Amino acid sequence: MKLGSPMSQALVPTICPYCGAGCGFYIKVEEGRATGIKYMPDHPVSRGSLCSKGNAALEVLRHPGRLQHPLKKSGSGFIPISWEEALDLAAEGLGQALQDFGPQDLGFLGSSKCTNEENYLFQKLARSLGSPNVDNCARLCHASTVVGLGKSMGACATTNPVSDLANSRCIFIIGSNLAENHPAVARWVLEAKDAGSTIIVADPRRTPTSWLAEIFLQIKPGTDLALLNGMMHVIVEENLFNRKFLEERTRGFEALADSLKEYTPERAAAITGVPAGDIMRAARAYARSPASATVYSMGVTQHAGGTDNVQALANLFLICGHIGRPGTGIFPLRGQNNVQGACDMGTLTEFYPGYRRPEDPRTPEIFGQAWGGSRRLPGHCGLTALEMMDASREGRLRAMYIMGEDPVNSDPHASRTREALEALDFLVVQDIFLTDTARLADVVLPAAAWAEKEGTFTSTERRVQWICRAVSPPGEARPDLWIVTEIARRMDLGWEQRTAEEVLEEIKSLVPTYRALSREMLRREGFIWIHSTEGYYPTRRKGSPILHQAGFPTPDGKALLAPVHYRPPAEETSPERPLFLTTGRLGAHYNAGSMTLRSPSLLDIEPQLFVELNPSDALARGIGDGDGVVVHTARGDAHALARITERVASGVVFLPFHFPGVNALTLDVRDPQAKIPELKVAACDVRRA
Amino acid sequence: MISVDESRCIGCPACYKACPQGLINLQDSEVSRIISFARCREDCDICIKICPVEALALAEILQEAQLSFVLTACSYCGKGFATAPMLERVRSILPVDLQKNASGQSWLDICPSCRREQESEKAVRQILARRS
Amino acid sequence: MSVFVDQERCIACHACEVACKRLHGGKSNVSLQIVDGKAALPLLCRQCEKPACVAACYAGALVKESDAVAFHAEKCTGCDLCLLACPFGVIWSEKLAYKCDLCSGEPVCVATCPTGALAEDYQAVTQVIRSRAARAFRRGFR
8 A cells, every 4th residue: 555545445454543452453444534444353462353442433533623734822822824834933942942941941742642653753853952851651651660660670561462361370450440441451351261260350449340350359549569568478478489480580589578577468458458368369369370460550550659569569470480471471551552662762751762771871872873963962861741840830941842642631730730831931732633732832733643644553562563544634734753854854953754664664773672573564463572681682473472581681680579668648638638539541531532532422421520439428428429529639629420339439539530620630749760640549528519 | 184093092103203294293201291283284194104003094173183191100210201002002912921021020111221221230130149 | 143242241341332333323222231330231132032022013114034133214113112112121212213233244243342242153152151150160169
């Protein structure tokens, strides 16, 4: 299929733009329009299935709200302008800040929804201009994974293919509601279950994922670490750990074992609210099974102690040796369709493409040489996403370029992000809809949606897949690849317009795990990248894509067991705010809702914000099902409809954060290592409106 | 003019949906249904043919007919969901052994939405029993 | 032919509804029921062997055809008698009645279900259910 030429009638292979499962399907194209979906039964993860969002994916393409023209701020609104003018303005605005204040005063927020090629060019732009301040929304979701697993194992990605879960004899799912948010993964969990495996789920809520569990551990919000240490205490006490694995492949067991002494099942029970007997059952089932898999997500990562939580989880699978073999492994389920890729491409302040450290003197050299030009590339870390907002409020960041992100709705304590963006001298936002963030921009650039461009996405199981252009973007919208290049050209970087395939060639030369990729191969079946202890090498198609089979990518090839201790949530409850607020996702919607809140089929399922309230808490407040209520925190309030349910325990309430205004309530207290905010726990009260 | 045999009319919406000139109106409240027939010029006989019980005929009368029915309340949720004659017609058509569910209740007294709820509750009880 | 449901596998994702709507002009012939936040089940026409809806349809729109219950919209009068006749409440109406039509042989809900909870193959589904029950039985004795 030629680039840029939609056929009159075709089935165009693509990958779903929503979550990190990376399900494939075909878009039916007739006379240049996307008219339907054909399923892809031989896709290795989804087997032809699609969840509600995938089925509704086409609804955003011809949506009347799509940005079709570049816009310039004018008064309290916007006026459409030409691409020439818009790109000149964008380059000027960024260039002015660069000139007056220097590259450290520029901030770049990449898009984990955009392709690898686009993210690669985006961070290249930032760094070529001398700015180390480039980040992506992984900062808000799996930053603690990147740091925590990095410290434990030297690597931070999902280690086994998703389908390998079917080979597990025990699956421990903690802080993940995969049944709602990664439905394709649920298939493999159910296969394991039907083969007799034990499923253990730990979550403050009785989610559809918990329905799959034989052992359900309903922990209090923020107490995951106590549970994990409690489980490990039992495993050590009862000698259920894998001695051989510990000796050959880890360091630090003695210190860890010592630190676990105080986490008796009784103490863990007192902290988590889970009966001690259940903690012991779960620990024994997990350790005794010949192959256990560990699956986790935001419930573990989005805490002020997120890095510690992740290390505790690593300790657990390491002491049992449940890594590096079929049926085992660690599965940090990545949210966005391409957040894994955005991280691989170095759209992170502490990593260049391929996870090279900026402080390593070879890094600026390698990239300086590859990228040409005489500018010296930043050899240090810059500001993370939320730190950029801090800096702007404090006058230390003057201009930002935001690609495909809506921080006004996704950041914790979101009112401060709004302040931060309003304080900037210059803001350029590139998106497919006029999001609340775009409304604050000086210049808005209309981007093409996923089905309107070519490139690669890397899914949560490290599978790089090609997306084919099915239809043209509406109006004057253009692919992000083109837009970023045009801005770079206007900022004297001497770039040429290139196809996604050409950019991929450049990526291959610099990111070892992507070295063997080709568009053809990616179109046919995707490619799971892998690296070994000897260095980075790409696996052959038939090779096993399981990581860490022989060693870990650490200096001595061993993993580090690190004692970590439980700390209570950053915001305690009080008489005014006696309930714990936890936020999370729904199957029908996606993140800040820019796409799903505009999709009629999905709005039919969940049209508006609700708050889950336990019957006893509701009774005490005179709240009935369906009543309008106010959820009140120290940072702000949200109006919602009450949904009385036993899904949440007494003392806990749940808000889905897809609707505007919810993140005005969440807490921006950050993990000191990963800088990820404690989005999962805050203190609140709920009152009748 | 359309004449309605009130002893036959079961209060179904067929004629209301069929009239090409919208001369038949059906208004449901929570507890009742009112079907009214406006003056018609007898251009067609669609409603006459479509009626399941042959309650309609063309006639030289002056009165615009209006019928009202109580909507039988669902024995589960209490909402009015069907006219008594419609339910009676279904009752008389279906074999008696099909009219009661496994617990011996007549599901005909339950509205379709509650029937779905009952079905799923029954299935879920089994699912939950298997889980523990 | 019918669409069968493996009740243990439903994770309440609504994919079946959205896919069905996509192929049926915005109206879904399958309804996902979530019970008490504890389990879920998609409900759709069971293609009954002794269909009550067929008995109630005086217009001949609902008929038994090769092991399923077919609906011929052009004959439907919109009388709603079939809605009242269906014991499971899986016929709906707007102007005319609508219910699962098995998508002309390739049910889209079956293809799209992420966990394989919906299936056409009766044998395969019952096989899974039986072995699951057998395993649970064995476990009960441990």
